[in-house]
Amino acid sequence: MSVDNTVTAPKGFLASGVKCGIKKSGKHDLGLIVCPAGAKAAAVFTTNKIISAAVQISQKHAKSDTIYAVVVNSGNANACTGEKGIKTAVRMCAETAGYLVVDPHEVLVASTGIIGEHLPMGNVTAGIEDAIGQLSDSATDGMNFTKAIMTTDMKAKIACRRIEIQGKKVVIAGTTKGAGMIGPNMATTLCFITTDAAITKPLLAKALKAAIGDSLNKLTVDGHQSTNDTAIILASGLAGNKLITSQDSSYKKFAAALIDLCQDLAKQMALDAEGATRIFKVVITGAASKADAAKAARAVADYDLVKCAVNGGDPNWGRIICAVGSSGVKLNPQKVSCKLDDLAVFKNGAPTNFDRKKASKIVSQVSHTITVDLGVGKYSDFCVGCDLSKGYVTINADYHT
């Protein structure tokens, strides 16, 4: 049997994923993660002002000291569904809590899919009952959970890290969904992480925020934040390590592994982005502030003309400079420079006499790095984007009907 790298890999977690008929395709659409002994939990949510019913409920429930389960559906976002939608989300928590004999506030809920339609509650109720019956700590059921959160994803996205803290084996496992409507702002799409590390709730929250900040939040497919973005981490505390209560070396080891895991998941998302054939990293240096660097990096990664050029394997660096110029950040036009990987194409405001064939080769890789120096300061930041292809249009022109 192969090693379990799913959300059931850390000690103390059960999972399942079932088909309850929310998706017309008949694929997996309802999943559960359960921590029978109770977990510390932390979460980050979308910053969209219109938030789904699930996000509204989970924002409250995440404050509970102990979380026993996460119930997730795909195929329907339960967003823009008014009071009726709220009642549905509350009921998803209550029904799950009923089977586990815990308080509904100790269950988190997440939804993803089409916005503005009511969830078929009959299917959901049956799905929860089915999912409760399927719960196990096997890799198969861990993978079924991952299948149950997918929408337009082509590939399942999982990652696992095994570290040692004070001589004890600690496991962190994560899964994420998302291929479009992905913008770098707080949580991005749905992401569920389990760990058996023993760590306090505040430090768990701190580590999650930092990890998401440097991974999923640095990824942009189309610059869109959804109404449902949610990232949740559950810590069972069963690894046997001494409870992490300060930002000591144990915390740092845990936090570093968590960032590494989240960056792995982010990369998987970028490569599976709707229609994407290539990804690129935009690094901004010489910025007047960290915020400027982040803003300019995102502007380039979100620029449709840059994304189209990357799709065409075309080193059209003028569009990169145009994107930076229109982003509104402070820059010195006479000092701005740009590199494609290590090839300087624009230096101190003027084009270099670069090798065009070499440039085309760089841009035609599965992944390359665009570096732009703004020439006004010492700050830097980055963003990861993907190309814009005809496939993206095909996927998103007919998603609804």
Place this chain on the structure above:
Amino acid sequence: MSVDNTVTAPKGFLASGVKCGIKKSGKHDLGLIVCPAGAKAAAVFTTNKIISAAVQISQKHAKSDTIYAVVVNSGNANACTGEKGIKTAVRMCAETAGYLVVDPHEVLVASTGIIGEHLPMGNVTAGIEDAIGQLSDSATDGMNFTKAIMTTDMKAKIACRRIEIQGKKVVIAGTTKGAGMIGPNMATTLCFITTDAAITKPLLAKALKAAIGDSLNKLTVDGHQSTNDTAIILASGLAGNKLITSQDSSYKKFAAALIDLCQDLAKQMALDAEGATRIFKVVITGAASKADAAKAARAVADYDLVKCAVNGGDPNWGRIICAVGSSGVKLNPQKVSCKLDDLAVFKNGAPTNFDRKKASKIVSQVSHTITVDLGVGKYSDFCVGCDLSKGYVTINADYHT
């Protein structure tokens, strides 16, 4: 012979357009508008922080009391070209001025096309000489000028308005280019307007700014401001009307006709946008401020997922609400409402039981209106966008090479 509706229609203007080899396709790529008697001029430019050499030079020259000519090239933006590029733009004005025996500061220059490559000065010099020789007040040469400013445009865009001011016939004619890299911020792409109205320079500037603000600036194809955006109006003053020196009824008549003309040009641009098959107007009402209304309208019009849905004729209004929510404007989630033309699809935060077939029919029209009420104030604004098609990707993936 048909009526002249080109830039040579108003009294006092000559124009021409020639092929000088800047474009590899061999199409028209250099144009001239000349006002032998001298014109009052006003201009608005891109707000991109990286601006082309032509914009840098024209920003200075536009301050001159009298402008005798505008020289324009397409096929090369002369942007991000450093000091050498500036010298080229200066030389384009100087050479044109030399033939007309005027001061180089009395000539405006504009460029459009690929960013980051040097203009072939030999071709430009020969082109200017050729264009000077071709100058006439015929509709044919007026149209040749329009051809000479086109890049990826499929159709020539011209508009003309004939009004009467104090019993005198006044003509306003305009032409514009642009099909991509079009975002609503100050000037959009290249736009040249001629008129024989007698009007002071400050009032001409005021009327131009207002007209562009409610037309080209409300149009978005991909949210991108170019490095070269320029809108210029030249007034020969030969119509014979009494000089307009205050915001009286004559000014209002002129300004209204100018807005009407610019909106006509904007609509032509939207319908000819790269790959566009449909356009849509986004109207935001109930906003806390005019700025919020404009921001939300643009957010919807620029939202790739909305643009793809329109391409698919799909009434996926959830994406509209999602776009509004992520735009950062003030709103009341319990009061937000949305209509597709007159069909209410979302009301006070909840979906209505609307007729899906009717909704699909509305979104499948060549043009429809999306109205979103934010439920927090009395301000409104609008933005015009177009769908995102596979054609846009095709055009922009291979533009450079």
